[in-house]
Amino acid sequence: MANLTTKYLGLTLKNPIIVGSSELTNHADKNKEWADAGAGAIILKSLFEEQILMDIDAERVNNMSGTFDHIENYLGFYLKKHSVDQYIQLIKNTKSSVSIPVIASINCFDNAEWVSFAKNVEQAGADALEVNLFVMPADFDKDGRTLEENYLRIVKELLNVVKIPVAIKLSSYFSGLANFMLELSKTGIKGITLFNKFYSPAVDIEHEKIVAAPIFSKAEDNANTLRWMSILSGKVTCDLSASTGVHSAKEVISNLLVGATTTQMVSAIYEKGASHITETVHALEQWMDEKKYASIEEYRGKLNQKNIKNPMMLERAQFMKYFSDSGK
Template identity: 40%
Template sequence: MADMKTKYLGLSLKNPIVVAASSLTSTPGGVKKAADSGAGAVVLKSLFEEQLRADIQAVGGSAGESHPEADAYLSEMGMHAGSGEYLKLIRDAKGEVDIPVIASVNCIGGPWWTEFAEQVGKSGADALELNIAFLSTSPDETASSLEDRVVQIVRTARSASGLPVSVKLGSQYTNLLNLASRLSSAGASGLVLFNRFFRMDIDLSTLGLKAGPVHSGPEDYHESLRWISLLFGRVPCDLAAGTGVHDHESALKVTLAGARAIQLCSVVYQKGFGVIRTILEGMETWLDQRKGSSLDDIRGKLSRFTSRSPADYERLQYIKALTGIY
């Protein structure tokens, strides 16, 4: 049998499957289900910065910048737990499982959660994932100023928590390679590619706004695949695939591109926790058939870094689409 162990954020995982931050991991029971189903690690549901700010307001603080999705999220999902309850979730989850437990904060900047990051480090979390989701609607904000904010958040979190820090990013940045390099220099140990943001839609019958598709589909892994392959070997960060992996084939593909971890969410909602073992068994079978002894044997094998024709990763698909050659 192939060795499925991996290292991610300096942590030893029995396999690369990580259950992503969501309601699936919002309770100690959910975390235990993930572990019992074979997951190598879990990321606890994200605590929104607004929840930390609410704690401060309750004792006389003031409101500031607000995440555009947070109010609806907190209202619809009923997740009003403050920082104290979240720290308890970390401790309780660690008591239930023997796999790494990664805390998650959905942050937009500011000093609100600096103290909280320190408390996370003291509560037993094995690492901290920063779920950074900026929605810039000002024509006056430049790309560089927005990226500076992201870098500062990472620097502060790493210093305050003392934990390995990963950054869950969106794909809409001017130069992701440059940003990744800056984040690494700021203290990031890993990058999760990519964050699946809230989808907006319009209801034609009510002429109002409504939510778009909530879950990713099996066709959504390609953007993560491309950027993992471009980043592997060029930045000293561990890479995790974060959107669209629904089966063992796509899990193997992102590993070949260079991923050390594979986050699952939508497919677990759709098929249940049992899909974790199905994916792992498919990966093991594929490796055994090809006489592969471990995931390390194939990781990054099809990345741009190891390619004899690296330009293909940047231009090939565009040229094929342009000329109609498939």
């Protein structure tokens, strides 16, 4: 029978299927359910820098009249501490409920409020930390390199604070994506998660207002991750984890073939429940047995850009334009 173990961030996982950061992983009991169903690891829901700041601001608004500076400071401190304490408890409770690796998650856009939290996360016993780092590149006064330097600065400060392995979860909103990922991989981080899926806007044309777009992905949404996984995996010096659109063993296997170390699943588990983890692990095992692969290392990266006959397949994004031009 095939051996599904994989090394990720220096940790040994019994298989490469991780339950990704979301409300699915916000409670120790649920995390035990995912572990019992066969997940290789769990990434806890994020502690949001933004959320903490918004909590503080909401209290400020509610207490506008007659508020004194020291009360504001106290409330800010209390709310921040409360969120952090709950999160620390989530790590501890999950660690005592499961035997698979538990990866904590912090969601941030700056380094002001959260870098010190990272130490608490480490002390609570998390096996690793995934940092979901995103600055919306919507500031007309900031060029791409300035934004990239901000990311690098945050990562550097974080690595000075914690000793546990760190993975950075990113979007694909970088103009020099390949170059930046390579630079980032050399900072001392152990992994990059490709890619985060955003809470996105849609337009309700009936009521003419901005609303939230559907939050769950489809398997087709994995294409962008797959492309970049293949381009980057033979080059960057850290592990890569696939996120967005991993819905079944087909996407798990595809991402391993293009060089992923692990794959993260969220939407599919929301839609199908814990048994889907068991089924996906089983289908992966079955595929490996049929192909006579004894371990993942025998085929991981077989289809990364360095190993395929026609590497331009991955970069020829404008083929539609090419064909329509040539057909004129």
